[in-house]
Amino acid sequence: MPDALRALTLANGLHLTLRHAPRLKRAAAALRVHAGSHDAPVKWPGLAHFLEHLFFLGTKRFALDDGLMRYVQALGGQVNASTGERATDFFFEVPPAALAGGLERLCQMLAEPDLSIERQRREREVIHAEFIAWSRNPQAQKRYTLLQSVAPTHPLSGFHAGNRHTLALQEPAFQQALAGFHQRFYRGGQITLSLCGPQSLDELELLGRRFAGLFAPGERAAQIQPPALTHRSTSLVFAHESLPPGADHALEALIACLSDSRPGTWLDALRQRGWLQGFKAEPLYSFAGQMLWHIDLKLGADVCSEQARDLLLGWFDFIRQVDPEQLNAQFSLLQENQARSASPLDLARRDSAGLPFAALDAQGLLALRALLEDLPRREGGQWQLPAPDSLLxxxxxxxxxxxxxxxxxxxxxxxxxxxxxxxxxxxxxxxxxxxxxxxxxxxxxxxxxxxxxxxxxxxxxxxxxxxxxxxxxxxxxxxxxxxxxxxxxxxxxxxxALPAEQQPALIPIRALLKQLPDALVGATPMPQPGAxxxxxxxxxxxxxxxxxxxxxxxxxxxxxxxxxxxxxxxxxxGAPVAVPRWQGRRWHHAQVPGTEHALLLFCPVPADQQACGRLLAQLLQGPVYQRLRVELQLGYAVFSTFRQIEGVGGLLFGVQSPHATQAEILDHLATLLRQGVTLDPAARQALAEQFDESAMANADVAEWAWQTHLATQTDDLPALRRSILMMRQADLDALSSSLLNAQSNWLCLANAPAPNQWERL
Missing domain, CATH: 3.30.830.10 (Metalloenzyme, LuxS/M16 peptidase-like)
Known part of the structure; x- marks a missing residue:
């Protein structure tokens, strides 16, 4: 049965879109503010991004420990935000019954933020840590370089991330600009709020009206039109001006066509020649008819890039001659499959961006024609449009x-x-x-x-x-x-004969996470591929x-x-063999890219104490974030959770910091473990409810079954829920004490050698 949709505009000007999808287990909200980094005063680069961060630090009504982030995380949900060039997005996903609580916190923190100077000082250091990581990240720098291909007068070529030096908190003019940006753009007419879940449209509308009314009324403010891109030609970056409405959706259809690697396509031609090592096409910018997009094509060292580009242009020429309705029919199948497999969060975010999973409408087809006509031309090649994929x-x-x-x-x-x-x-x-x-x-x-x-x-x-x-x-x-x-x-x-795909360099903490399973089973890193x-x-x-x-x-x-x-x-x-328990503490010095300090600490929990371990991890999330991220400002990459890896369950802590050493990070984590936690019955109940199959994402249910299979245990979710509800303070204290025992089986993975105090912690 197709989803039921509804769209309306509230009295304060806010645009509300609703999606009723009975198949979903969870609900989501996505709120888009139609203002981003390019709408902030040029004098204060990073102001919009800085404001996005400040929203999450709590308000007079909802303090940090009861704010949106803690609320969603305690329910096993997802929450995040992002600042783009012309829009800022806030989004979360929770169990359906918790949508009201999340939506109230989201709307309240955006409508009535606490912008006190002390909060600003702390968060500016986090922004600066992000800036340092961004400046050292090869992928981020590659994207920044691509954007430099436009005219220097266009805001795309400028710096907008923000750092300690551009966010001049002590300047009255900066404070006025910060407050003015919030007042101008965080009001009804600037906002699109999308709600998605198994609830009826009427229930969703009631929630939307109730909490979106917190925003001050106001019409949509005009965003300054950018100057011409005047793109300096580079081989695989494409710039367009004056495209008709629907161009974003049209580009998505074009990229879907470009990414088809079946016989008869240009990617297949590259593969047949043994040239292709990797392909990705992505939009870089889109606003007011302007568009910049890029094809990241990785080729073998001996391949002539011009020949590969000629093949691409020949494919463009072929696509121009194909009936757009035929292209759209295949795109429609892709979109239908994406809609069926999409999470509530995916659906809500697409709705808030005005890009639902659907075929191109008449406007989109016109935009596709305009896009194709604006691409470089070159005839040649024997091409064919593959039949609809049988996997679809x-x-x-x-x-x-x-x-x-x-x-x-x-x-x-x-x-x-x-x-x-x-x-x-x-x-x-x-x-x-x-x-x-x-x-x-x-x-x-x-x-x-x-x-x-x-x-x-x-x-x-x-x-x-x-x-x-x-x-x-x-x-x-x-x-x-x-x-x-x-x-x-x-x-x-x-x-x-296919060459191995080149993988992008990961930031240190992500590189450590990738190596963690090998470290857990005691495997040594594999050598480079041989013959x-x-x-x-x-x-x-x-x-x-x-x-x-x-x-x-x-x-x-x-x-x-x-x-x-x-x-x-x-x-x-064969049959699964459980990972044998190791004795004592193990430290793995991993060689990973990047210069920032990074550390993962994994504390295994015995199989019969998994319920207690999960509850302990849940109750530690808040203190770990508060101490390491907010108070000590160690860096922006700070997390704690319970994780099953190769069938082994345990507490996992991760930190990446530009200034705190691995030894200092470890000391902070050990101190938090020694302090222990206080049992919160409401948190215990919320955790137990997360392990009801009807509330879990399908992928999470499958992964739980696989992890218990690897551990040679039964996949009994009801038993886990019952065990969680039976946990008492004494159980938490006993587990915390055992984890701190000198003989506890900690596993530490870091991009540095073990510090002297490792064995004594």
Whole structure:
């Protein structure tokens, strides 16, 4: 059944959009203020971004520990904000019953913020830490460089992030500008609020009217029109002026066409030549008919970029000649699949941006024609528009029924009515073969990974120690089809020649998170890829491997089809083996890019104390954020949570700081653990409710089932909820004490050697 939509304008001028989607388990709100960094006074770069940060520091009505961020996090939800060039977005996702509480906090903090000078001083240091990280991040600097291709008079070429020097708090003129920006733009006519959830349209409208009325009335303020882009030509950056309305949606349709790598397309031509290492197309800027977008094309070292560009321009020329309705029909299928798989937060954010998951309307088709006509021209190439992707049609493969493989376990934790399924497959091969084999597998899957992404399927491969894992999730029939294609690729050698995709450099804390599973199982980093295996070596590797897997969310018909497809799964029958518990504390010095100090601390919790560990982690979230992020201002990357990794559950703390050393970070964390926590019955109840299947995201349910499978435990969510509700203060105190014991099995992963006090903490 399609979603029900409603749009209206409130008395204060605020535009309200509502989406009733009964299939959703959660609800979301997305609020867009039509003003961003380019609307702030030129004299004060970063003012809009700074104001966005200040909103989250609490108000007279909702203090920091009861503000939007803490409220949402305590419910296991998501919350964030972002400042763009011409819009600022605030958004969160929570259980449906909590939407009112979140919406009240969101609207109140934006309408009536506390802009006291002391708060400003603290938050400016956080902004400065972000600026330092941004200035050292290769991806951020690459984007900044791309924006320098426009005219120097255009605001895109300027600096808008803000730092300690541009945010002159002591200047009365700055304070007037800050207050004036809020007064001018954070009012009804400047705001679009989108609500999405399983609630009825009337319920959503009631909530919207109740809390959006907090904003002062006012008409939409005119945003200053920018000067011409006058783009200095670069090979794969495209600039447009005076595009008609609907251009953002039209560009999305064009990028969907460009990202198709099936036979007959330009990406397939690049792959056939062995040139392609990576592809991504993304918008850089769009406002008032102006648009700047970029194709990030990674090619082999010996490839002539001009030849690749000629292929692209030939593809543009071909697309110009295709019937737009034919392009739109395929785009519509992609959009329908994205809408079905989208989270409430995805849907709300698209609605607030005026970009719902839908085919191009008449206006969008006109914009697509204008966009195509404005692109460079070059004839040539033998092209064809592929037929609609079978992965989008969601038909089960035509197969003869076969028994379920003994290596495949099945979880019924996720009801089949959700129309979401996930399958996990994991192989282990002899140590002498795992590196060359896994390198081959990752390369062979590259075309299918791109195809699945377009079809809103999550296909992921990962390596931990001596194991290689494949995960596929999405609409059940499409998952079966994708797994069938993946297994065919894994047993074939014809894609070996593909070069490995270049991965962007990660900031230190993210690089550590990527290495954490290997550190947990005690694996050493893999060497660089060596010579590829030949067909005989590949067959030998599969013959000596063992595999096991888990299927979640399949009905009987789809499971039978999956079982038949898995008859082609290479390797012998295996079973999960729980990660052995280590004794004592372990420190891993990881070599990762970046110069800022970064540290992850993982404190494993015994399986029979997982409920207590989750509650302890929940109650520590607030104090950790308050102490490290707000009071000490160690940096903007500070988090604490409970995490299951390779079946091992534990408390995970992470900090990245430009000035605090790893030893200092560790001292602060140990101090917080020693202080302990006080049991909050309301927090305990809220945590227990997070583990009701009807409240969990489908992907989270599947991951819970997989993690318990790896731990060789039962996936009993009701038992976990009951255990959480039974926790008492004495249980929390006992677990905190055991975690601080000198013999506790802490695992620390950091980009520095162990400090002297590591063993004494």
């Amino acid at each position: 049609l969601a038909d089960l493969p035509a197969t003869q029924a076969q028994p379920r493989p003994a290596a495949l376990a099945v979880s019924d934790l996720l009801p089949t009515t959700r129309q979401y399924a996930a399958v996990y497959l994991r192989w282990k091969v002899p140590a002498s073969l795992h590196q060359p084999l896994y390198d081959v597998l990752d390369r062979a899957l590259q075309p299918l990974l791109a195809r699945c992404e377009r079809a809103s399927l999550q296909l992921q491969s990962s390596t931990v120690g001596e194991t290689w894992q494949l995960r596929c999730s999405g609409q059940p029939a499409a998952v079966v089809g994708a797994v069938e294609r993946a297994l065919a690729q894994l047993r074939s050698a014809h894609e070996w 590829p295996l030949d067909q005989q070596a590949l067959d030998d590797a599969w013959r000596d491997s063992q595999w096991h897997g888990l299927a979640v969310g399949f009905d009987a018909v789809a499971l039978q089809s999956l079982s038949t497809v898995l008859q082609a799964c290479p390797g012998q029958i």
